[in-house]
Amino acid sequence: MDQRPAGGERDVKVIGAGFGRTGTRSLKAALEQLGYGPCYHMSTVIAEPFRVRQWLDVGEGRSRDWDEVFRGFQAALDWPAAAYWRELAEHYPDAKIILTVRDPKRWWDSVSATIFRSALAERQRLPLRRRIIRWLVARRSPDFALYPRMARTTVMDRLFDGRIDDRDHAIDVFQRHIAQVKATIAADRLLVFESEQGWEPLCAFLGVPVPEEPFPQVNERAAFDRKRPGRLWRLIVRGR
Template sequence: MKVIGAGFGRTGTRSLQAALERLGFGPCYHMSTVIAEPFRIRQWLDGVPWEEMFAGFQSAVDWPASAYWKELAAHYPEAKVVLTVRDPARWYESVSTTIFASALAERTRLPLRRRVLRWLVARRAPDFALYPRMARATVMDPIFGGRIDDREHVLKVFDQHIADVKAALPKERLLVFDAGQGWEPLCEFLGVPVPEEPFPHANERTAFAAKRSRRRLRLIVRGK
């Protein structure tokens, strides 16, 4: 493991994943990796060793990996840490309408159509059916105390997380990074040349719900 992402989901982690892979620090582990390969959900729930969890990966960003930034930084002492940041209000608007909205929906009684889809996913893709449980166990409960519908609390946790990461790591090992800064600070920190192409900017917010629905349908049809 050469690079550890300590930033919360929806702080430009997908862009950072693409950037790290372009710079030669891939494959980069991301929540999308877990969703694409549902057997990894059980790994998080079972608490497998880090070497098994990240076998074949040179970097890891986004939840659930970033929820364990402190443990990973201690386990991989040579790895550098990138803390992605974003304007708190804009971050909350994004996360509350995507990741948190999905998690909160799991707490409510779903319409019949959604309950049928959930049942079909559980039958055809039992690993993926454990995704809500994993999200609660790795992110929603330990980081936010389950209070993801409390804006003031969530923003307080967001700010405290940034302060904690900054306080825990020496400056030479940590980069506080906004994806809007582009290649230069990231490349300087990692000691690699700046690519002659635009920095990748992946904004999946508008497609979040549609992608989730398509993923469930594929799981029902293919069973994985």
């Protein structure tokens, strides 16, 4: 059964170069409201586990078929896509690049309490209850069971050399990443964006009207806390 989005091939029109925990959930909702949907995000990978193997192939050097990975999507944000912003910018030369940013210390506080905390837990010997859950998930969804390995190869090792418990190193990587994107992407192709700026700079950059509705502000930490336990439970109970 083909689980990929209907609608055939679409060129990606917007590429998000910003790290996870920089307002990517809010930008996803905004882009979809503006007609740039569906928008690819790490939440897409979690919701559709067959995509985990696609990214594992990318991370381990077996395949980089971007048109297949993003088939049916008009935008791609968040990790793991943002870890490959150079390759995607080159592969989709007409796509516009949005670099979501935030205060580096606030970014560290958020990412260390969510994504990095979860990744670090994978390195420890899990308690019996967690090992049982992991075994059940692997039986129900072998693809999703590969998620920690995929995240490690495409993000944690690729960007941070595995040093996700080193605050100063992570912040340095974050700041150097922002400088590299700004230095690489032509100014007329790049928007450096904070979600608090709202619709005006985003719509001006994309050349679309400003909606009457307020700019979406999604609580990313709350979304993170909800999505993984809920996803694990659905995998165990329903097998999908």
